[in-house]
Structures are given as structure tokens and as C-alpha cells.
Amino acid sequence: MSFSWARPYEPKHPAMRWIDERLPLPRLVYGAIGGGYPVPRNLNYWWNFGVLAGIFLTIQIVTGIVLAMHFTASTDGAFNSVNQMLMRDVNAGWLLRYAHMNGASFFFLVTYIHIFRGLYYGSYKAPRELVWMLGLVIYLLMMATGFMGYVLPWGQMSYWGAQVITGFFSAFPLVGEPIRIWLLGGYAPDQAALTRFFSLHYLLPFVIAAVVILHIWALHIPGSSNPTGVDVKDEKDTLPFHPFYTAKDGWFAGAVLLFYALVTYFAPDYLGHPDNYIPANPLATPAHIVPEWYFWPFYAILRSFTVDFILPAKLWGVLAMFFSILLLFFLSWIDKSPVRSGSYRPVFKRFFWLLVIDVIILGYIGGAPINAWRVAVGQIAAAYYFLHFLVILPLVSAFETPLPLPNSITESVLHGEAAEAAPAGQKRPRRGSVATAG
Amino acid sequence: MATKAQSAERSGTAVAGSDGVRRRDFLNVAAVSFAGVGTLAALAPLIVQMSPSADVLALASTEVDISKIQPGQGIKVSWRKQPVFVRNLTPKEIAEANAVPLSDLRDKQTLAERTKPGRANWLITLGVCTHLGCVPLGIGEGENRGPYGGYFCPCHGSMYDTAGRIRQGPAPLNLQVPDYKFTSATTVEIG
Secondary structure, three states: OOOOOOOOOOOOOHHHHHHHHHOOHHHHHHHHHOOOOEEEOOOOHHHHHHHHHHHHHHHHHHHHHHHHOOOOOOOOOHHHHHHHHHHHHOOOHHHHHHHHHHHHHHHHHHHHHHHHHHHHOOOOOOOOHHHHHHHHHHHHHHHHHHHHHHHOOOEHHHHHHHHHHHHHHHHOOOOHHHHHHHHHOOOOOOHHHHHHHHHHHHHHHHHHHHHHHHHHHHHHOOOOOOOOOOOOOOHHHEEEHHHHHHHHHHHHHHHHHHHHHHHHHHOOOOOOOHHHHOEOOOOOOOOOOOOOHHHHHHHHHHHOOOOOEOEOHHHHHHHHHHHHHHHHHHHHHHOOOOOOOHHHOHHHHHHHHHHHHHHHHHHHHHHOOOOHHHHHHHHHHHHHHHHHHHHHHHHHHHHOOOOOOOOOHHHHHHHOHHHHHOOOOOOOOOOOOHHHHO | OOOHHHHHHHOOOOOOOOOOOOHHHHHHHHHHHHHHHHHHHHHHHHHHOOOOOHHHHHOOOEEEEOOOOOOOOEEEEEEOOEEEEEEEOOHHHHHHHHHOOHHHOOOOOOOHHHOEOOEOOEEEEEOOOOOOOOOOEOOOOOOOOOOOEEEEOOOOOOEEEOOOOEEEOOOOOOOOOOOEEEOOOOEEEEO
16 A cells, blocks of 8 residues: 555455455455555564454453453342453353453553554654544543443442542533533433443444554554654665564564463452452442542642632643643654654653653553652653653654664664764664763 | 537636626535534434433432421432432521631532521532532431531532531532422422
8 A cells, every 4th residue: 555565465365356356355454454555664562563463352342241241230229240240140141241341451551562662663743644633532522431430330439430530520610510510410410421421431442443553454544653753765674564563563462461360360359449440439439439540640740739729629630630741742742852762862762761650650650559759750751741741852853863773774773773863974873882982 | 519608618617697706615625514414414313322311311200208307417318319308497406507708718608598498407418519520428326417417528628507508629619509398298299
């Protein structure tokens, strides 16, 4: 699709030719994930996580459809249908439920790695801005789906999570409270909210699948990025997706699925919360409400605002939380450095890892019970998050001197990236010692 | 047999009417507008079905017997599926609430504004923290009432005083006072 040397589809079987002439679906698949898609030959393991996200989306849809066959979407029946019927009575129900529960966590885990890979290697830069933005749309849809799914078992955390998260809307003056009541179909989470969350939780994964197709489509116009960030120049720089990357993705998926199976079988509740095994009680709040781990960094940003400043603290918190994701949509224009890969940007690279540490700190703060010093740490970490994107990144991209880029992907593969990064004429450093060669 | 005007129109060059609007433009705008209005009208039921349904609204008022609540005690009742705190304040708690200067408050209200005339000891508020909707502690016997003797929200540490007013923590407003009236000396109708 993207390069002139991409192999055209040549049906081997007459039946495939018959189909291809009438509906070129085999051609589409061949060009998208088959031998007809040329991929840079130097992709490292960080490039495996997109395919992994697709695998976990599939696992979630398959297990979810089956779970829906046993789920009762009523405030009286939901808790029992999950914790009694599915977990004890339905054949293999416990396995499917735990697979779905932990599948969500793994879906987010691989997606976060995928996002940070994009941040490090500048995958959001031209000409892949829309790939990045569609990815963010997928991420937002995942958050909505994950949140609504967590409400369905109708335990204490389900209920109070729904209460707190829909409460975000009440932060907006005038329209906020009517919107909250409209979203919930009542004054507090109840039957109406549970049923609509179930309906949307079933719908949204298919919307995600549709946006995933757009995401891949947009990706295949320029083709995949690569660890050097240097554009593909000719056929020597690429390999056909199949069999090279299908094989690599396949083996790596096996390794990750093994890890997923370990968690699902031996620590299925490790990422959950014991309070959700208590049926929802609208009159008593659990002492410590936390969302699922994948929301913790944003929850920490939400809780960081404790003082009114023109607007109420609560509204600041909600705005900051939404803005922390929305600003990522503008990343392609915030970071104007023409060099994509962080490997050739010594200053950017350091700040990237600071950001990773910052988000991990935010995650810890968001998941831990609140106290004075944690609020202070959370405030610093939240401030740094915005500082990184709004101040540091534009400044770094303006003032940084990047390392010399390799002439081509092939050259970097044949000589090693470290050697390519050294100035011409200098003694070739050992592989992986870019910093000292500087 | 086409006239000159018709053939000109067919080739897309006709300018009819003194206002410069062709008949075809008018038909286009009218048809698309009509379809647009129709589409918007069709969206209306899809939107209003999300609002609270009649059975939810039917539970919009509830009667509470307060005869057995001694001073210093309180009860939690359910109204519109939300908890409501009905608390019989002690004279000391009333004095504490009245002693606070309004300038110290985030959401400036006196105890008198939050209770009914002559019944300043009956503090009736929603048991819904105005931060993010958790149920504060402090209505039950022995629960943590926080440093201001009213309510303490365990979720994010909002602290309310004996008039249910926000004193410290992230909540922006005092605990909301629902519409209610005393239907007799010992019953209250909320809603």
C-alpha cells in the first residue's frame, strides 16, 4: 500500500481469486497484515505492543460476549449473577470472568507501553499525527468502556466509582448537575444507570474496533515508524509484515499471554479491590475509594487541587484531569523537533524518563489513601506533568542539538545505531555507548 | 422543444429572479432544512429517554418520623436513592455553629438559613459530599465527625461543621439542604 515495492496480491487458490475479483477483501488483508505490507526491518520489541493491544481487545470482546450471556443487568441481580452464578455455578464461568477482569488490566498495560513507545520515538510527528490522534480516541473510548465495565458487578467499588466519576460533571456550574442526572437517569446510580452502562459497555468495544481499523489505515499510508525515526528510503530498509513480523509478534504475544495466564490463574484479584465483593450500598461509602489502577495517575491530578482560585478547586481538578489527556492531541505541534526518535535527542530522552517516573509517582499517589504529604507530592507531580508538555517539550525542541542521524535504516542496522550516532571520522564506539561517545 | 431558459438551467448557468436565487437553490435549501429539522426532532426521544423516568420521579418525596431522635443523635434516611441526614443538634452544637464568623466560611450560610424557624435543632441535609458524592461519616453513633464536630468525608477528607457547612477539604459547598417541611411536630416530609 505505502511503498512502490509492496508486493501485489497474487491469489494462489482459484477460490481466493474468485473472491478477490468480486470483493477484494483478501487483497485488503494481504496488504494490511500480510506479505503486502513492507515494514522497517529494524523494529525493536517496543513495536510489538500495538498488535498485543489488538489481541487483548479481541480477548475482551470474546470473553465479554460470553459473560453477557450470564449477566443480569438489574440492581437486585447483577451482584449475584457475577459473584454467585458466574464465579461458582456456570461451567468455567470463573475462568471467563477472571480472564475478562485481568484482560482489561492487560489491555491497558500494553496500551500504556504502546503510548509511551510513541512518546519516546516521536510517533506522533508528521506524517503520523492522525495515527496518534486516532490512538488517543481509542484510549478515551477504552477509559469509558473500562469504567462502565467496572460498574456492572454492582459491588461497593462499582457503585461508588460510578457516583464519584459521574460526580465529575457536577463540577461544571449550572449545567453540570442536570447533565449528571441525565447521564445517570436518576439522582444517584441506580437501575437506569446500570442498564445503560451495560448497553454502552457492550457497544463501545465494537466502536473501538472500528477506530482501530482507522488507526491502522492511517498508519499504513506513511507506513510504520522505526527506532531511528529515519524515513524508509528503499526496499532494502523493509521486510514484508508476513512472515517476519507475524512471527515476531506471534512469539512475543505467546510470552505476554503466558504472563497474563499467570496473573489470571494465580493472582486474579491482585489488581482488583476487595470492597467490590461487598454488594453496593447507596447509604455507606467505603473508607477508601479508588478507581482501577489504570486511572490512578488521572485520579491523582483530580485530587491535587485543594484551594479555590477564581474557580472552585473541584472544577479545577476536573478540568485539569480532562486537559491532561486533551493536550496530548496537540503533541504533534507542541514538540516541533524534526528528529523523531528520542534515541537521537539527548536532552529529550532525559526528560522523557522523568515524565515516566512522574506518571508512576502520580499513579502511586492516586491509588494510595489521601494524607497531607501525599497531597503535596501529588501536587508537585501533577504540576510537573503539565510543565513537561507545556514548557519543557517546546523549549527542548527549540534548543536541543540532536545527534547525527544515520543515513538510512539499512545502514543503522548493518553498522549499529551507536556507531551511526558518532560524528564522522571519530573512532567507532562500542555498541550501546552513545552517551560516552557524545 | 426546450426554451432558452430551460436549456440554460440544465447547463447550470441560469440566474433566475431579481434576488439572484435560483429556484433550484431554494428547493435545495428547503429540502435539506426540512430533513435537518426532522433529524433533530427524531433525536429528541433518544435524548429524553436518558432523563429520570416516571418511577424514579415518583419516589421524589419521603416522610420521616423524627420523634425518637434524641439531641445529639441523628438518622440516615433514603430519599431519591440518596442518603439524607436528619440530626437533632445539642444546644452546644448549635452554639458552636453560631459562634463561627461568616467570613471564615467557604460557602457563607448561617445555621438559621439552613434550618426552619423555631426548629434550629433539626439539621436536615443530604448525606452526599459536595465534592464527588461520597457519604460522609458522622451521622451514626461513634463515627468520625472530624475536627469540626459535624461530618467527615472519608473519600477526600472534606470536613463539615455542626451546621453541615464545609470547613476544610476539597468540597466546594455546604451539604445541600433539601426541600422539606414539618407536617407535624414529629414528622418531616422531604421532597
